[in-house]
Amino acid sequence: xxxxxxxxxxxxxxxxxxxxxxxxxxxxxxxxxxxxxxxxxxxxxxxxxxxxxxxxxxxxxxxxxxxxxxxxxxxxxxxxxxxxxxxxxxxxxxxxxxxxxxxxxxxxxxxxxxxxxxxxxxxxxxxxxxxxxxxxxxxxxxxxxxxxxxxxxxxxxxxxxxxxxxxxxxxxxxxxxxxxxxxxxxxxxxxxxxxxxxxxxxxxxxxxxxxxxxxxxxxxxxxxxxxxxxxxxxxxxxxxxxxxxxxxxxxxxxxxxxxxxxxxxxxxxxxxxxxxxxxxxxxxxxxxxxxxxxxxxxxxxxxxxxxxxxxxxxxxxxxxxxxxxxxxxxxxxxxxxxxxxxxxxxxxxxxxxxxxxxxxxxxxxxxxxxxxxxxxxxxxxxxxxxxxxxxxxxxxxxxxxxxxxxxxxxxxxxxxxxxxxxxxxxxxxxxxxxxxxxxxxxxxxxxxxxxxxxxxxxxxxxxxxxxxxxxxxxxxxxxxxxxxxxxxxxxxxxxxxxxxxxxxxxxxxxxxxxxxxxxxxxxxxxxxxxxxxxxxxxxxxxxxxxxxxxxxxxxxxxxxxxxxxxxxxxxxxxxxxxxxxxxxxxxxxxxxxxxxxxxxxxxxxxxxxxxxxxxxxxxxxxxxxxxxxxxxxxxxxxxxxxxxxxxxxxxxxxxxxxxxxxxxxxxxxxxxxxxxxxxxxxxxxxxxxxxxxxxxxxxxxxxxxxxxxxxxxxxxxxxxxxxxxxxxxxxxxxxxxxxxxxxxxxxxxxxxxxxxxxxxxxxxxxxxxxxxxxxxxxxxxxxxxxxxxxxxxxxxxxxxxxxxxxxxxxxxxxxxxxxxxxxxxxxxxxxxxxxxxxxxxxxxxxxxxxxxxxxxxx
Numbered sequence: 001x002x003x004x005x006x007x008x009x010x011x012x013x014x015x016x017x018x019x020x021x022x023x024x025x026x027x028x029x030x031x032x033x034x035x036x037x038x039x040x041x042x043x044x045x046x047x048x049x050x051x052x053x054x055x056x057x058x059x060x061x062x063x064x065x066x067x068x069x070x071x072x073x074x075x076x077x078x079x080x081x082x083x084x085x086x087x088x089x090x091x092x093x094x095x096x097x098x099x100x101x102x103x104x105x106x107x108x109x110x111x112x113x114x115x116x117x118x119x120x121x122x123x124x125x126x127x128x129x130x131x132x133x134x135x136x137x138x139x140x141x142x143x144x145x146x147x148x149x150x151x152x153x154x155x156x157x158x159x160x161x162x163x164x165x166x167x168x169x170x171x172x173x174x175x176x177x178x179x180x181x182x183x184x185x186x187x188x189x190x191x192x193x194x195x196x197x198x199x200x201x202x203x204x205x206x207x208x209x210x211x212x213x214x215x216x217x218x219x220x221x222x223x224x225x226x227x228x229x230x231x232x233x234x235x236x237x238x239x240x241x242x243x244x245x246x247x248x249x250x251x252x253x254x255x256x257x258x259x260x261x262x263x264x265x266x267x268x269x270x271x272x273x274x275x276x277x278x279x280x281x282x283x284x285x286x287x288x289x290x291x292x293x294x295x296x297x298x299x300x301x302x303x304x305x306x307x308x309x310x311x312x313x314x315x316x317x318x319x320x321x322x323x324x325x326x327x328x329x330x331x332x333x334x335x336x337x338x339x340x341x342x343x344x345x346x347x348x349x350x351x352x353x354x355x356x357x358x359x360x361x362x363x364x365x366x367x368x369x370x371x372x373x374x375x376x377x378x379x380x381x382x383x384x385x386x387x388x389x390x391x392x393x394x395x396x397x398x399x400x401x402x403x404x405x406x407x408x409x410x411x412x413x414x415x416x417x418x419x420x421x422x423x424x425x426x427x428x429x430x431x432x433x434x435x436x437x438x439x440x441x442x443x444x445x446x447x448x449x450x451x452x453x454x455x456x457x458x459x460x461x462x463x464x465x466x467x468x469x470x471x472x473x474x475x476x477x478x479x480x481x482x483x484x485x486x487x488x489x490x491x492x493x494x495x496x497x498x499x500x501x502x503x504x505x506x507x508x509x510x511x512x513x514x515x516x517x518x519x520x521x522x523x524x525x526x527x528x529x530x531x532x533x534x535x536x537x538x539x540x541x542x543x544x545x546x547x548x549x550x551x552x553x554x555x556x557x558x559x560x561x562x563x564x565x566x567x568x569x570x571x572x573x574x575x576x577x578x579x580x581x582x583x584x585x586x587x588x589x590x591x592x593x594x595x596x597x598x599x600x601x602x603x604x605x606x607x608x609x610x611x612x613x614x615x616x617x618x619x620x621x622x623x624x625x626x627x628x629x630x631x632x633x634x635x636x637x638x639x640x641x642x643x644x645x646x647x648x649x650x651x652x653x654x655x656x657x658x659x660x661x662x663x664x665x666x667x668x669x670x671x672x673x674x675x676x677x678x679x680x681x682x683x684x685x686x687x688x689x690x691x692x693x694x695x696x697x698x699x700x701x702x703x704x705x706x707x708x709x710x711x712x713x714x715x716x717x718x719x720x721x722x723x724x725x726x727x728x729x730x731x732x733x734x735x736x737x738x739x740x741x742x743x744x745x746x747x748x749x750x751x752x753x754x755x756x757x758x759x760x761x762x763x764x765x766x767x768x769x770x771x772x773x774x775x776x777x778x779x780x781x782x783x784x785x786x787x788x789x790x791x792x793x794x795x796x797x798x799x800x801x802x803x804x805x806x807x808x809x810x811x812x813x814x815x816x817x818x819x820x821x822x823x824x825x826x827x828x829x830x831x832x833x834x835x836x837x838x839x840x841x842x843x844x845x846x847x848x849x850x851x852x853x854x855x856x857x858x
Contacts, residue, residue, distance in 0.1 A: 003040040003074050004081045004155075012037050014097025014157035019246075019266045026245045029240075029262050032085050033161035035097060036078060041131050041155035044071040050474050061135045067391035068131060070124045078127070082120050082160070091117045091163045091262075094132060098156035112139060112156055115674060116193070117163055120142035127158045164262055166193055168226050169255035171205060172235050173269060180275030180731065182249065182675050184216065185209045185236035189226040193255075193732055209236035225303055233617040235261060242266055276724065276731035283728060283805040285340055285347035286721045290369075292785050292809060293567045293595040294346035300705060301359055301658060302569045303341045304681035310338040312459035314356060317466050320413065323359050324407040340728065345811035350721075362408065381621060413467050421639060422463035432653060433455040439656055443663035446688040458650060465643045469474050472636030476808060479633045487615050491807060492757055492844040497607040499756065500815040501634050506641040506788060506810070507817045509562060512555050519548045527593065527651050530586025555581070561652030562645070562788040564770040569655045570678040584774040588796040591777020641813055643666065644788060660686060668696050679705040752801075754846035755812035758821035759849070760799040761840040767793075780839060784830050786811040794818055801848055803829045815843075823848055 005024075010018040017035035024030045045053070045068065047511040052064035070078065082092075088103065096112030110579065113133035115126045131140065134156045152648075170189035175182045188204040203221035210216050213233045218225075229233070235254055243250040249272055253850040296304065315335055318328050328335075334352045341347075412700060413420065431454060435442075442450065479497070483489045520526050523545075531537050543549050556574055564580070574581050662677030670688075672688065677685065679702045687693035695701050700778040715803045724732040765775035766782045774792070775781060782800040783790075788810050800815045805824035815822035823844030829848065 001077045003036050003037050003043075003079065005035045005079050006033070008037075011099050012157070014038075014099055015158070015267065016095055016097035016265050017157055017159045019099075020161075022041070022246060022268060023242065023263055026242075027748055028242065029260060030398050031162045031164055031262050031264065033159060033673065034081050034085065034744065036074070036127055036158040038099075038155050038157050039079075040070070040158075041068075042388065044068060044074055044128075049412060058135065058137060062132070062137070062205075065132050065135055070128055072115065075124055078124055078160075079120075082123060085160070086162055086514050089120075091119060092123055093099060093159075093161045093163055094118050094123055094130060095159045095265075096130045096156045097159045098134060108440050109425060116347045121159060127160070130158045145525045156214065161264070164255040164256035164264070166257055167191070169193055169253070169264075170226075170235075172182040172239040172252050172254060173249070174239040174252075175269060175272060176208070177250040177251070177269050177275075178273045180277050182272075182277045183211050183279050184707060187227070187235050187239070189232075189235075190221075191226055206300045207232040207236075211240075213237070220503070229262075231256070238263070243713070272731075274731050276726075280725040280727075282351065283340070283351040283724050283726070284721070285718075285724065286288060286350045287343055287345065288720055289806075290339075290346055290348055290803065291720075291804060292320070292787055292811075295565065295785055295787075296346040297709060298341065298568055299370070299570045299709070300681045301678045301685075302567075302789045303339070303346060304683060305569060305654060306346065306567075307336075307339050309454075309459060310683065311335045312455070313462045313466065314338060316460060316462050318359060320409065320463055320793050321360055322409045331355065334359075338592075342724075342728070343715060344709050345718060351473040362725055366673045368541055401528050403751045414471055417467055417471065419465070420635055421464040421643075424461070424643075425646070427457065427461055428650070432649055435851050439660050440662065444623060444661055445689060447657055448686055451654070451686075454657070455655065465640075468636055468639050471632065472640050472808065475629055475633040475636055478629045481631060482622075486619075486622055486626070487612065492754055493608060495612070495755055495807070495816055496757055496843070497630055498634055498637055499819075501638055501817075504638045504641050504813075504817055506791060506814050507646045509555070509559050509791045510550065510814075510818055512559075513584060513588060513792060516551050516555070516585045517592055519545065519551070520585055520589040521593045524593070527586055531590060532581050534576070534587075535579045535582055538586075539578070542582075554706050560657070562648050562789050562791075565649055565787060566648050566789045567787070568818045569658060570675070571655075573652065573655070580772065580774065584792040584795065587777050591796050592776075637813055639812070640808070644831075646811070648717075648788065658685070661689075666696065671702065676706075679709070732800065748850045750848045751828035751833060752823040752829075752846045752848065753807055753812070754803075754822075754842065754844050755805075755807055755824050756800075756816040756818075756820055756822040757818070757844035758846075759840065759842050760821045761838070762798045764801070764837050764839055766830055767834055768830055780841065782829055782833050783811075788814075794820060799843070800824075801826055801829055801833075801839075801841060803827065 005012050006018065007013075007021050013035045016035075020033055020035075026172055049064045049068060052060045056062070079836070084093075093114065093116050095114040098112060112233070113130050115129070118126050134154070149259065154619040167413075168189055168191050170187065172188070173186045176184045176186050185208070187207040187208070187209060190204045204215070205221050205229065207215055207228045208217040209232055213236070215229055217231060218232075238254070239250060239252055242252055242263065245325050246266065249269045250266045252266045255262050257262055263416045281724070291727070294302070297307075315328065322523050334355045337349050339346055339358070343554045419676055429824050435450060439447065439450075476494075476498070477847035480491065480494050483493050483497075485494065520530060526541050527546075529541050533541075542552055556578070560575045561573050563571055563573045566573075611624070611673040612626060616626060658677050659674065663672060676698075680688075680698065684693065684695070685844075688696065688698065760780065762778060764782045765779040767775070768784060770789075772792070774796065777796040778798045779796075781793060781797045781803065782801045783803070785804045786800075786802060786809075791814055794814060795818075797820055798812060800820055800822035802811045803808075803822040803826055805811050807822060807824070812822065812824050821841055823841055823843055823846050826848055833850065837850055840849045840851055841847070842849075
């Protein structure tokens with residue numbers, strides 16, 4: 001037959017028909033059926049109807065099709081097919097079956113007409129009605145909507161199927177279409193025909209059946225259950241079998257006639273694409289602390305390097321803390337997934353951090369300490385903690401033994417930390433010695449070998465920074481506690497006590513910057529060139545002053561890698577672009593010459609120690625213990641900042657390695673630009689050089705990545721904390737449960753953590769990203785977060801307000817050492833304040849007051 005089909009493509013059979021053909025081919029029980037192909041519609045049109053379709057005018061089409069009837073040739077085949085289907089007076093279902101209907105992307109549910117219990121002599125009439133329904137106003141609107149892509153002049157195929165004399169009927173979803181649970185089949189059932197269920201005329205029984213056949217939920221609508229447990233399990237098994245055969249989750253209609261289950265139709269569940277499975281592996285993502293190192297969009301090269309670095313460093317921590325090797329090996333997946341890249345931004349995989357912590361003895365004791373060290377805003381839910389810390393009696397006894405070993409190791413490491421740090425510096429300086437041949441002269445294969453050898457000398461022995469961070473947190477926490485209990489004092493005293501120790505390398509860039517600014521301030525023309533001119537002109541003028549030129553060269557030699565966002569390999573260093581450094585010198589020089597900036601770093605008097613001595617003069621033991629805690633807290637904070645600078649040097653070397661590799665690949669025309677290397681992962685670069693790559697067209701791979709990352713830059717910024725279920729990049733919307741609860745922009749006072757005592761009043765400069773030019777001297781800087789490279793901007797600042805951070809964050813430590821009144825951890829401050837607002841900050845009590853926001857904004 002020409003117009004009758006029981007097999008063929010989706011274009012010939014439509015979505016419903018194609019689904020029935022697939023079911024039948026796989027041996028499922030399907031009531032007898034056939035499809036009237038779209039070609040039958042085309043041959044049934046007269047000239048007027050064809051012209052109306054060609055016009056594309058919906059109103060004209062509907063008017064013309066009111067008179068459409070099945071042509072004699074089509075009618076002959078239709079009647080013949082009906083006789084072959086049944087000769088016993090059966091009735092039929094006449095359903096639409098558009099090519100797009102019941103497809104993967106959309107269902108067309110309720111858009112086209114279907115008719116049930118149709119007598120044989122009325123089938124032709126109903127088929128024509130189905131054709132007309134394909135051109136109704138709402139269907140044309142649905143088809144022509146955004147990204148629908150449907151042809152406006154295409155008629156649906158028509159499925160004709162023998163009606164089942166159903167005892168009961170219903171639908172079954174092989175996955176829960178509401179919750180997204182892929183492990184549960186949802187079966188709905190009513191007595192009689194399923195139309196009562198679809199139309200909502202009757203309440204249905206609902207059965208949730210898990211993968212083991214267990215009915216985990218049964219909701220019975222009336223006194224009598226429609227299905228027995230065995231029938232519900234059988235229908236659930238059928239739905240799963242169909243979904244496996246069809247290659248995706250299915251929504252099936254079924255009916256039971258004479259004890260036999262028939263499948264009336266099947267279609268993909270279209271809602272699952274945007275639904276994560278709540279039973280899948282859960283992740284909690286948090287960037288509360290890591291955003292200081294990796295803010296905003298981070299390229300694939302940086303992320304892949306950071307991911308490997310975190311794995312190596314925290315594997316070393318496990319060894320230091322005496323975690324058994326077998327236990328480490330059993331948790332390899334945790335160590336390999338400490339971080340995530342969500343919409344181009346780096347996050348802690350928080351549950352894996354806690355799983356790592358759970359490897360350590362005494363997890364329940366250490367949990368709060370870990371949260372403090374990571375700077376997370378919200379603690380881990382107790383229900384998750386219970387699953388991480390559950391242990392048998394035997395395991396608890398063994399855990400106690402391991403805890404004793406760990407504590408002994410910690411005590412030993414505490415008293416030998418100085419020697420450990422000295423050995424670390426020796427190893428690091430050896431690894432950072434100038435290579436032979438120099439990086440600029442190495443072949444690309446030599447660079448590819450040098451990189452892992454360099455990391456191998458460092459990451460596997462990152463002991464001093466890890467231990468120092470650990471003990472700094474301990475001693476700083478103890479200092480806060482003894483100040484509170486013994487002196488009835490808060491963080492203001494703590495901040496005074498640990499401030500201005502000297503010997504902190506993070507302060508050196510500011511000191512050097514001020515020295516250069518003081519020299520430049522003697523020449524008004526030079527100051528303006530530095531503030532406004534191009535870098536080439538500024539450098540030319542600097543070279544005319546030998547003392548200034550020498551200090552500038554010395555600064556670049558030591559701190560050239562300490563740039564904004566210095567831990568992102570793609571960041572331009574001061575060697576690449578010195579513009580911000582030059583303008584910072586000029587702005588500070590302008591501030592010095594106009595008396596808007598101090599010419600020296602602030603220092604602290606001895607009053608805090610005198611206050612402690614006076615308070616503890618009758619408690620010699622407490623006084624000795626307090627002095628020991630304070631000394632270790634000071635040493636730890638200073639060493640922490642100094643070791644961060646060594647991290648900068650390591651990242652600088654890694655950056656240079658990959659820039660040189662980018663130069664080699666670009667010279668071979670394998671990359672459009674040397675800096676395209678940052679859009680490749682470390683593993684991809686290595687694989688391309690060593691011959692293990694699956695993709696060798698680097699230009700196309702980079703172009704794909706650039707397009708994807710550019711799209712992510714345009715998307716809304718994900719929240720600081722949110723949950724996902726695997727697969728992470730499917731269905732999850734990266735939304736926090738607390739989205740929309742950002743602090744209001746109203747109010748004239750905000751509170752945070754006072755990190756450097758002192759009061760200052762001034763105009764704010766709000767920096768929501770790393771700036772290209774320094775703020776005016778004497779401004780109060782307002783930022784979401786800072787990193788070590790921001791010290792250039794601190795030098796001319798009157799005060800500092802930071803939305804994120806803790807008392808041990810870089811911004812808090814450096815501002816304390818510089819004597820700049822500062823407040824950190826002020827929620828929503830970058831939205832609350834605008835450029836030019838007049839504010840007063842109290843760096844001791846952690847208070848920010850907005851005095852006047854009605855100012856002209858340039």
